[in-house]
Amino acid sequence: MINEYVRLLKARNWMKKNQPFLYSWHAYVGFELDLFSQFRSWKTVKEVASSRNLQEELLLRWVEVGLSIRHLKKKGKDKIKTASKFSLPSTPKNPRSTGIILKEMMELHIPTLLSYPELLRSNKKNTFDHEEHGPTVARTSSLLEQLALPRLMKTIKKNKMERIIDIGCGEGGYLSRISQKFPQAKLAGIEINEEVADSARTNCKDIPNIKIVTADVHEYSPDQQADLIMVNNLLHYIQPEDRKQLLSRLKRWLSRKGSITIITPILHSKKGEEFSSVFNSFFSAFENLYPTPTEEDIHQIAKELKLKVKTFKPVITEGGWYFIQLSNR
Ligand SMILES: C[S@@+](CC[C@H](N)C(=O)[O-])C[C@H]1O[C@@H](n2cnc3c(N)ncnc32)[C@H](O)[C@@H]1O
Structure with missing residues (x-):
């Protein structure tokens, strides 16, 4: 009898723990199909299904979940509207929509983590498709900018840095924000992915002191x-x-007062280990992505390259992301 009770309790516990997934799933589908915009004014499921050419029954199910978690609200028998919720992602037409993080989580992270049993058994790894996922990943990374920029700005100001290179610059977010604050600085972004580099060029097109190199x-x-x-x-x-070897090359490009700054999740980080460990589980599932360094790895490389670890501080404590400054002196 006790055993049955414990079994039930455990099952309930797992269901409860998984409940937050509902919110992410619902928001992801809404973002992907731009449904929150469709329901910006009162509409019926039938109207949206027919105007967007969607399966009505499945749309109705999505709407029902939305009503139960209050992403949506209902008037009368069948009129539905998006709730004015601050947490919902804006339309995918907006390049700064936070829905992009849902897209990355749902299309990349969760499927990869779910493939763990198969990967473990088969001794195989996935191959990360840089072409396919590059633009999404570059965009989600940029969500960190806001948190990391104050530290970077402080470093640039304090050390009167004028020539700045961003390696793997993504869509150029760091460069354009830095140039707004330091219009005299000469900035260059190096980006391997052509599509991402083109977006960076478009984003920085009115800023003459930024050069993007593919x-x-x-x-x-x-x-x-x-x-x-x-x-x-x-x-x-x-x-x-x-x-x-890479950092050693970069060191050779530095001026006498120069610094290399690194933003990365840290493996076995003191802060935010849950997140950084699962991030690393994701990276390790691919043959062409690699676990991030530990704090000791960074100190060891810095020592061998005679670089000083000037700063080693979390930027997103709960995510295990750190800001590191390695300087020539
Ligand atoms: C995760 S994104 C980060 C973008 C940006 N630095 C940020 O933090 O928001 C990493 C970027 O590095 C680029 N990248 C990867 N390997 C590279 C390489 N060997 N040379 C130049 N860029 C590279 C990728 O294409 C991608 O856009």
């Missing part, structure tokens, strides 16, 4: 020294055994 950092050399080289959310693309 290149692999391993094959690029700058035409002059840099005061700051940023390596933001890039290390998981670089094999652990190649990181020292």
Whole structure:
């Protein structure tokens, strides 16, 4: 009898623990099909299904979940409207919509984590498709900018840095924000993915002091020294055994007062270990993505390259993301 009771309690517990998934799933579907915009004014399920050419029965089920978790509200017998919820993602037409994080989680992270039993059994790994996922990943990374920028701005100001290179610059968010604050600075972004580099060029097109180069950092050399080289959310693309060599190359590009700054989740981080460990479970599921460094790895590389670890501080405590500054002196 007790055993039956415990069994039930455990099952209930897992169901409850999984409840937050409902919110993410519902918001993801709404974002992907732009349904929250469709229901911006009172509409019936039938109207939206027919105007968007969607399966009416499944749309009705999605609406029912939305009503139960209050993403949607109802008037009369069948009129539905999006609730004015601050947490809901805006339309996918908005390049800054937070829905992009749902897309990455649902289309990339969760399927990969679910494939763990199969991967473990088969001794195989997935291959990360940079072409396919590059634009989404570059966009989700940029969500961190807001938190990391104050530290970067402070470093640039304090050290009067004028020539700045961003390695794996994504869509150029860091560069454009830095140029707004430091219009005299000369900025360059190096980005391997052509589509992402094109977006960076479009985003920075009115800023003459930013140059975006489509290149692999391993094959690029700058035409002059840099005061700051940023390596933001890039290390998981670089094999652990190649990181020292890469940083050693970057060091050679630095001016005397120059620094390399790194933003990355830290493996076995003191803060936010749950998140950084699952992030690393994700990276390790791919043959061409790699676990992020530990704090000791960074100190070891810095020591071997005679770089000083000036800063090692969390930027997103709950995510295990750190801001690191390695300087020439
Ligand atoms: C996760 S995104 C981060 C973008 C941006 N740095 C940020 O933090 O928001 C990493 C970017 O590095 C680029 N990248 C990866 N390997 C690279 C390489 N070897 N050379 C240049 N860029 C690279 C990817 O295409 C991707 O856009």
